[in-house]
Amino acid sequence: MKYRGAAIGLSLFMVGALVLTWLVYVTLRRDVAGKTVPYAALFSDVFGLREGDDVRMAGVRVGRVEKIELQGALAKVSFVVQDHQPMYGRTVASVTYQNIVGQRYLGLSLGNIGDPGPLPAGSTIPVEQTDPSFDVGTLLNGYEPLFSVLNPRDADNLTKGVIASLQGDNASIVALVDQTAQLTDSFAGRDEELGEVINNLNAVAKNLAQHNDSLDEVITQTRGMVSTLDARRPEMVESLGSISKVVQQLSTISDQVYPSLNQLVTRQPGFVSHMVGIEPQLAFTGANLPLLLKGFARLTNEAPTPIPTGAT
Incomplete structure (x- = not known):
């Protein structure tokens, strides 16, 4: 009796599963009614x-x-x-x-x-x-530059109009044309700015065309300079090596001189303290140094006194 109840339950479950599977199959298959x-x-x-x-x-x-x-x-x-x-x-x-x-x-x-x-x-x-099919992705890709500057609502309306037009809805075709005309009008307001940009580019192109010979000469000279530098590349590499050696030598000399120089500057009472102590003398010397230099220059530039004829 126990097994009979389980068998009945399993049978009912299998029947229900088969019925549901058949309904799903019929729904997905979507057979045509009648002959x-x-x-x-x-x-x-x-x-x-x-x-x-x-x-x-x-x-x-x-x-x-x-x-x-x-x-x-x-x-x-x-x-x-x-x-x-x-x-x-x-x-x-x-x-x-x-x-x-x-x-x-x-x-x-x-x-x-x-x-x-x-x-x-x-x-x-x-x-x-x-009438054959076509890849609608190609059509929508053609609208991609337009979609990039539209807000999401306008882009959605335009896409719906394209789809409805492809489905043969004449009213949607009229709406699509109207939307395209409105978008064209919105971009037509920028025609003056675009024309000015094109005119400026045209002027630049004409200017470059007028200086074509000069540009050719500059390019030729630049090419000659680069060729010369390329020909002297080994010498330049060797010079760089010499410069590196000189820098290393200067670094070695600096390392050797730095301790003595540092000791001279920082010792106590120190070089700086000594210079501060004789500040009045230095100021006096600096104030009178121009006069001393002018007198020295006058002595060096003064011609020798001639000896009179017949002097004994």
């Missing part, structure tokens, strides 16, 4: 489209992408559509951008070329009646 009719379409590019993605007419889900394979240089997309949805020979298939995550769906609409009659089941829509 379906198979078709195919040839594309030059189906970037972003995956098996299991929606097939839509006028935004309404009517089918499912079953298989994507390569056929020569083209991509063949096999899909199914509910049997009560009409398909015509002029039907145009397009890989349409679905959301910002990067999902796509296969959109079906009526075009202007092809047979206006019904499209037989199993038929393939030619590449001339398909």
Whole structure:
């Protein structure tokens, strides 16, 4: 009896797990309700489209992408559509951008070329009646310089407008154009400053062009100087070695003289104290030294006295 209760509980758990697994599988698979009719379409590019993605007419889900394979240089997309949805020979298939995550769906609409009659089941829509996908990252990268100078709100609105436009929303296309025009107007106010910068750069370029010969001469002379220095590099290296030796010798002499000089200056009563003690004498000597030097200069510059003729 004990084992029977455990077996019943395990069985109920397994049944519940299987039911939940089946529900998850059906939800993720998103099968098309009712009977379906198979078709195919040839594309030059189906970037972003995956098996299991929606097939839509006028935004309404009517089918499912079953298989994507390569056929020569083209991509063949096999899909199914509910049997009560009409398909015509002029039907145009397009890989349409679905959301910002990067999902796509296969959109079906009526075009202007092809047979206006019904499209037989199993038929393939030619590449001339398909619109390929493209990498939206390339488009958004083109707006990157603009996004860098926009505040987050404006950048978000512009991105939403781009996505809605890619989904075929005509109103969003108008809004996108209007937003782009407003941004252009905001940047147009800086046109005068940009023009002034360009004019200044043009003047600089003209000035450089006028001094082209001088620049060539300067570059030539600089090159000659560098070549001369390079040719005399061994001599310069040798001179640096000699300078290093002289500096070492001066350092040795300084080390030898420093103790005696330090002793002369710092001894007691000391050289400094002695000089302070004879400050009046030094001041007197300094005050009379210019007069002494002037007298000495006068004596050295004075011409000798000539001896008179006939003097005995």
